[in-house]
Amino acid sequence: MVHSVRRSIFTRIARLAWLPLCFLLVACHVDMYDQPKYKPNDVSNFFPDGRAMQPPPANTVPLNSYNPDSPLMTGRIEGQLADQLPPEIKLDAALLAHGQSRYNAFCAPCHGLVGDGNGVIAYRGPMTVTSLHNDRLRTVQIGYFFDVITNGIGKMYSYASRIPPEDRWAIAVYVRALQLSQNADVALLTEAELQQVRAGR
């Protein structure tokens, strides 16, 4: 009786002897984790400069209806700074809101949230940042802002690689709104807005 009980325990254990083998099966097959392909910002052992994202050769243009000489892409009409928006850009509240979010992200660090040139980088750095509120910039063509964002000016770097052309136009439009906000004629305000101003709100 005792023998048979003991034997059955052994048999049961022996039947489970394959379980440790499972550890071999669940082991580390990570070859699909790292496939022989490039993802953005990968390191490359193939290209001499070591980067998978190769800079495009000079004069490369995207494949579509892209026209590098159009007012949309240059901010210029026949070589002169554009004094109106290109036909692809529709002026509406959504464009202004978009421009505001782009301005606050890309321009405000230096130019400040209201465009007075008192952004946090200007505050910390040794340089003077141009205020957007002067007669020269209030009267300049709107294409000028597009041109400066695209090509940079003075100590300001080009933002062409970071801000797509459509967003640059949105920022240019928002800059106009900022200028109006700091230089509005009291006569333009409605009575309700005047009361808000007087109440200090």
Place this chain on the structure above:
Amino acid sequence: MSAQIFPRNANAIFLASLFGLVMLVVGTIAAMVGFYLSPWYTDVGVAKAQPVPFSHKHHVSELKIDCRYCHATVEKAATAGFPATETCMSCHSQVWTTSPLLEVVRTSYQTGEPVVWNRIYDLPDFVYFNHSIHVAKGIGCSSCHGRIDQQQLAAKAQPLYMGWCLGCHRAPEDHIRPREEVFNMEWDVNSLSLAERQRLVIEYQIPTDGRLTNCFVCHR
């Protein structure tokens, strides 16, 4: 009756070693699971050394620079966009221009050789994560990246296990926020009621019929 081979206490030794064996197996499995979930394996909260000790805390929390200033493609592309050296130099050609910590950046700008940063969030190559769709549907940076604005050196905030991804794909209302709060690091999901968040899910047209948990949503 044959002679006894084993002494009487053999029974006890046998049962004790049986118990010990079971405990060893259970303990080994528990230790492996624990290791699998621990920062030793997941790297959660473990800051990596970088060629430049870049501080998100300083740039985001103290200087209030928008995430998109450096991660410019996060709303348009699959990757958030790693800043080019030019982006660093937009400011650092003017501020901290002689800092030895930034020597790597200046050299990179002069020579065109990229700065080789150490990747923090490394998904397996069979996962196709897309930043732009998450941002467009009201999932904030901090949902996956934690309080990056409080970190000096960047560290992972999530182990990125599939179950964690699926948790949100099953119940997006637990994590969704208004689109204009996506880049707000201090957003608290409980500042909206569940009903308000469910309304956002409908407004942003996030499918709730289970499509989001199909394999091919993330694996192709």
